[in-house]
Amino acid sequence: MTVFKGAETLAVGDSLSWDDVLAELPFNADGLLPAIAQQHDSGEVLMLAWMNRTALLETLATGRVCYWSRSRKGLWRKGESSGHLQFLKELRLDCDGDTLLLLVDQQGPACHTFRRSCFYLALRGENVVMLSAPQSPD
């Protein structure tokens, strides 16, 4: 039985060891897990990116979110060049451990377009509508 299957029967407040969970995280064939970043207080979903084990452990060690860039094939320390840092408030895992939910405090825009969230396009009828404007530089 996996650690995640075993966790299903825990009562609220019960816990298991992070080491045991980490050992069984089901990274995909590329060694990655999808990570959703959600602003911790507003609930806004900001972005989805990917983490490998190294990025995850660095994020936990520093408190600043670090992803794995699939296009650049390297660690992506969010905000390193833009200054738009993402601070981790809490890491959550889903029922089978194959998706991470990062509750974060996002400094400025999360998106490379300077919009607060990357999810700025909405389908309305037959059209895809722009929802938000880029934020002004600091």
Next chain:
Amino acid sequence: MTVFKGAETLAVGDSLSWDDVLAELPFNADGLLPAIAQQHDSGEVLMLAWMNRTALLETLATGRVCYWSRSRKGLWRKGESSGHLQFLKELRLDCDGDTLLLLVDQQGPACHTFRRSCFYLALRGENVVMLSAPQSPD
């Protein structure tokens, strides 16, 4: 230039054609995109699953969320057996179109464990803590 790159410069309220967007959705090598389900009013992130083109189009046609089950290799009409349907309120796309955000109205629990959200495990110090209890059957 992709439709998504072109969309970056749209003003709020401007739109483009869904047909043009759909034609350029960057499904991965398995023909899938990750889809985040978020309760539309509370902002709670409920789950992450995957959609292929067929699942996405069925979801839009019916208003009930349909995923692609990677384990069962088939369409997964959310709630078909459990009755815990997910109704689509709005489809959003991220800046490069490779992640979907589904604003939904979830009937009952989203998780197979009968918890409201699949993200019921939180890392606190060296432990992973259970956050929520299964909901009672209807």
